[in-house]
Amino acid sequence: MKDSNISENDVITQPVKIAARNVQVYYGDNHAIKDVNVEIDDKTVTAFIGPSGCGKSTFLRCINRMNDTIDICRVTGDIEIDGEDIYDRKVDPVQLRAKVGMVFQKPNPFPKSIYDNVAYGPRIHGLARNKAELDDIVERALKRGAIWNEVKDRLNEPGTGLSGGQQQRLCIARAVATEPEVLLMDEPCSALDPIATAQVEELIDELRQNYSVVIVTHSMQQAARVSQKTAFFHLGHLVEFGDTDKIFTAPEDPRTESYITGRIG
């Protein structure tokens, strides 16, 4: 909202949460991610920006191994979270995904009630001992997803009956309900109005206290507002990665400059 936010994003060094080394992703013969190296800090919001089709979502999906579900997708290289290789044979992707939550590009609520949508994660992970605790978790999650006021009287109605923007916030609530350590958000605000966007951005800022948040966005302003670090992708390459202020004020690569000034994309 406020452009002065950029300067507020003072850089405090945090421990590295996610480290990627020489990551390549292929969809069949299509080389979608080319040799990406990046270190994403804990308790930091990192924004991925870049033109459509450059591989932002693909790289994001590598971090919680959602790419495993795509048959033709092949990932090579190392990705470590807290120093542990998540592509190690011993790693169960299910356990990984409980730790690394995700909000998808398209809102995808379950065709169940709003309550069940949010309660599903905590239920399968056994986060609540009784109904009251579960109610608490659901309420807290919906509040953090900035949707509580709109749905508190209709928790038993289907989540699929909400508007697109409400569905997306419901999905955010669902993702935070399982208390992940890393939250991956693929264009979480693309279907939201400015007010809901501001609320979600506030949530992201709040999540930063405890988690590492990675957000894909097409909005430069949003990247500038919420993130401390920014990664610019272009044609599968990670062109530039650094402090958000620096990327937006003094980009090193000419491609980055062209993109943020609106010349490619």
Place this chain on the structure above:
Amino acid sequence: MTDVANTGAPAAPKTSKSLLTQDARTIKRNRAETRFKMYGIAAISIGMLMLVILLTTIIGRGTGAFQQTFITLSVPLTEAKIDKTGTRDIEQIKKVSTFGYAPLLSAAFAQKVTELGIETDLKPKDMANLLSKDAPATLRDYVLENLDQIGQTVEFEFLAQSRVDGYLKDRVDRGSIANDKNISAEQLDLVDGLLVAGTLEKRFNISFITGADASDARPEAAGMGVSMIGSLSMMLVVLVLALPIGVAASIYLEEFAPKNWITDVIEVNISNLAAVPSIVFGILGLAVFINYMHLPNSAPLVGGLVLTLMTLPTIIISTRASLKAVPPSIRDAALGVGASKMQSVFHHVLPLAAPGILTGTIIGLAQALGETAPLLLIGMVGFIASNPPETIAEGLLSPNSAMPAQIYEWAKRSDPAFYERAWGGIIILLVFLISMNAIAVMLRRRFERRW
């Protein structure tokens, strides 16, 4: 907005045409559309016409089977004929065969005719000929059940023999009986008399639906009941085996199996299996279940196993189609919050696919219900299903027929009375199929309305 105005200006030379008149292209397009609609309507009309012809023929020919001619008679159960010793010893009474009961019927018939004052030259034995050959057996069964009634006079409603029934249904007339040794013109005169007196009447016959098949000489006594039990037992086997196996196989193939050439081969083979003629499954059943595993001949269990093989591909294909139709984003959503693959399938995908799976299963069952060819080979066609089974196990293991097999059996017998029953059987079969489809539609609606 302004863009439109701007581009509008240079295009001005192109003369603007009135929207109130159609240009040649539009007229041509509209004509093509109208013609296509006509073809569609014609096609539907032909289809509907066929359906109407089919239904009217079936109903017209088949409803007769649900009615039967009955003759009401008061039969004195003379002790001297039935229980010569007078001891009411069931073993002694059992020694009297159905043959021994025939005179009772002749006497009762003659008395009735006299009471009604109908003039006839017929001998009592010929009068009793109007009754079904089943009548003495009916009488004997009654006596064996009710020993205390011996010596009393009891009123019975006997089936009339099939020529009499045919006469009332206009299948038999005085011209056609010239060479028929089963019935004579005098007997028909007597029938007319009895009809007027109300002793003989045509009405709804429940035992066509519930009864057992009967031998060639007694078409009037034949019913679908036992073969219906045969069909239902087979459906039970199919449901219990094909549904879980089919659904499990589909879930595995669709959600878990790696996509490689082995699964491709399996997939192609399942699709091909759906197109294999059912008689192939029949001979397989004969070879494996009967000759190798020594399961009983003509048993609904074997029939059910064969039909399971036949239905499995249908269920697998429709289940996979409905699993495929569940949007992948739902799976992603479940996996994204840390559900395991199995949780995502059982908590989210399967409930959404359930209506499709159920519809596929019911359609598969309906197909199996109407299947006759494989039953030929395992001996369920041509078997005279005359004894209703008493337990489910017996229903599965003792020889039986099935509805379509029973219909075929009747249609191939020479007596036109059986031909009528074949049409009646078709009606029953269709009622089953229509109800199954109705259930499929209902389940579908019900599950879909949840969200």
